[in-house]
Amino acid sequence: MPELPEVETIVRGLRRRVVGRTIDNAEFRWARTAKGDPDVTVAGLRGQRIEALRRWGKYIVFDLARDGESSVLVVHLRMTGNFLINGEPGPWTRAILTLDGGMSLIFHDIRKFGRFEWAPDIPPRLRELGPEPLEIPFEEFYPRLKARSAQAKAVLLNQEFLRGLGNIYCDEALFRSRIHPKTNTARIGPTRAARLHQAIQEVLADAIEQGGTTVMNYVNSEGTQGYFQLKTFVYGKTGEPCKVCGAPIRKTIIASRSTHYCASCQRR
DNA sequence: CGAGTCCTGTGT
DNA sequence: ACACAGGACTCG
Numbered sequence: 662m663p664e665l666p667e668v669e670t671i672v673r674g675l676r677r678r679v680v681g682r683t684i685d686n687a688e689f690r691w692a693r694t695a696k697g698d699p700d701v702t703v704a705g706l707r708g709q710r711i712e713a714l715r716r717w718g719k720y721i722v723f724d725l726a727r728d729g730e731s732s733v734l735v736v737h738l739r740m741t742g743n744f745l746i747n748g749e750p751g752p753w754t755r756a757i758l759t760l761d762g763g764m765s766l767i768f769h770d771i772r773k774f775g776r777f778e779w780a781p782d783i784p785p786r787l788r789e790l791g792p793e794p795l796e797i798p799f800e801e802f803y804p805r806l807k808a809r810s811a812q813a814k815a816v817l818l819n820q821e822f823l824r825g826l827g828n829i830y831c832d833e834a835l836f837r838s839r840i841h842p843k844t845n846t847a848r849i850g851p852t853r854a855a856r857l858h859q860a861i862q863e864v865l866a867d868a869i870e871q872g873g874t875t876v877m878n879y880v881n882s883e884g885t886q887g888y889f890q891l892k893t894f895v896y897g898k899t900g901e902p903c904k905v906c907g908a909p910i911r912k913t914i915i916a917s918r919s920t921h922y923c924a925s926c927q928r929r
Numbered sequence: 930c931g932a933g934t935c936c937t938g939t940g941t
Numbered sequence: 942a943c944a945c946a947g948g949a950c951t952c953g
Contacts (some may be wrong), residue, residue: 664947693935719948739948741937753937772936774948811930820949827947874947896947917931919945 663738665794665825666868666891668719671744675721675766676714678746682760684709684725689777691755694768696778705779706734706758718790718824722783735778735787736768742775744768790824794861797823802858806846813849813857814842815916826861829874829896832921834860836895841927842913842920867891895921 663671687706689695695702709725709732716722723734736742742755745767750757756768756777768775778784792801809816816822817831826834835842837860840853849857868874874891894904899912899921908925 667947737948739935740946770936771938772946774935776949818948829947918948 663719663742663873664827664830665716665719666830666865667873668716668721668738668825669869670873671738672714672716672721675744675746678764679711679723679760679766680714682711682762682764684711684758685761686757686759688757688759689755690750690757691770691773693773694755694770694775694777696776702777702779705732709734711760716825717783717787718793718820719827720787732779732781733783735780735784737776738770739772739774739776741772742768742770790820791822792824794823794825795865797858799855799858803851803854806849806854806857810845810847812842812915813840813844813846814918814920816846817861818916818918823861825865828918828920829893830861830864830868832896833864833893836922836927837864839926839928841924841929842915842922844929864891895923897921 684706687703689699689703692699709727711723712726713724714721715724719737721736721738723736725732725734747765748767748769750767751769753769753771754767755770755773755775758766760766805822806816809822813835814831817826817834818828832842834857838853838856840849840857868891871891874893895910898910901910902908903910903923903926906923906925908923910921911924913920
């Protein structure tokens with residue numbers, strides 16, 4: 662479920678509740694949720710004060726401090742991960758962070774793909790990711806786009822190009838900018854590139870404003886059902902009429918991911 | 930590049 | 942029974 666807007670929503674929901682608190686204990690009910698040795702991770706997290714909480718692409722970064730030493734807890738929710746504040750542990754609970762003041766963070770993750778990594782600092786792999794899509798100016802975006810020579814959908818999905826876009830928002834941004842997902846990025850001129858840059862920013866901003874996009878059972882950090890949802894134009898709309906022109910939305914596979922587009926609005 | 934892997938749940 | 946799902950990593 663989570664792409665940049667969903668992660669941003671979760672981080673905003675958690676931040677005011679956890680910053681300034683101390684991790685009294687950590688528990689992994691699914692050992693592989695911890696990257697490396699779970700016991701080492703637990704020992705590393707105990708007694709850490711949460712100094713700040715931020716988002717890095719689709720990652721959640723807890724900035725920690727203990728005895729004057731800083732470190733980070735990096736969490737990736739992958740497909741089905743989520744945090745519940747003060748929730749009851751259940752069959753899909755993979756990790757629990759017990760904070761001071763009688764507070765707990767339950768990590769709920771049906772598919773067990775989510776990962777917790779405790780490290781001295783932001784790992785190199787994260788530093789090598791591309792810029793934040795909501796922060797990159799067009800003057801930087803355009804040459805970056807032109808420097809690639811691959812299908813637009815594959816480029817947008819690549820976290821080394823921009824960090825945080827996932828399958829839904831790639832399809833939606835391409836639709837909004839009327840660019841066919843198979844267009845080679847090296848052949849996108851300044852006009853279309855500007856539309857794409859703006860579409861990316863708009864669709865992410867819209868989604869964040871609405872608390873993300875719910876496909877299946879999205880439950881926010883407070884444990885209540887998500888009520889708003891971004892309306893998608895193409896994602897998951899295969900066969901339905903395009904909301905702009907009425908042509909049926911098509912589905913294909915690009916970079917081994919399902920890709921939705923309107924063949925009439927998005928010409929090659 | 931694509932294919933396989935990690936996983937469980939849902940829909941056909 | 943089988944395809945498919947918001948993601949990312951490893952391998953050939």
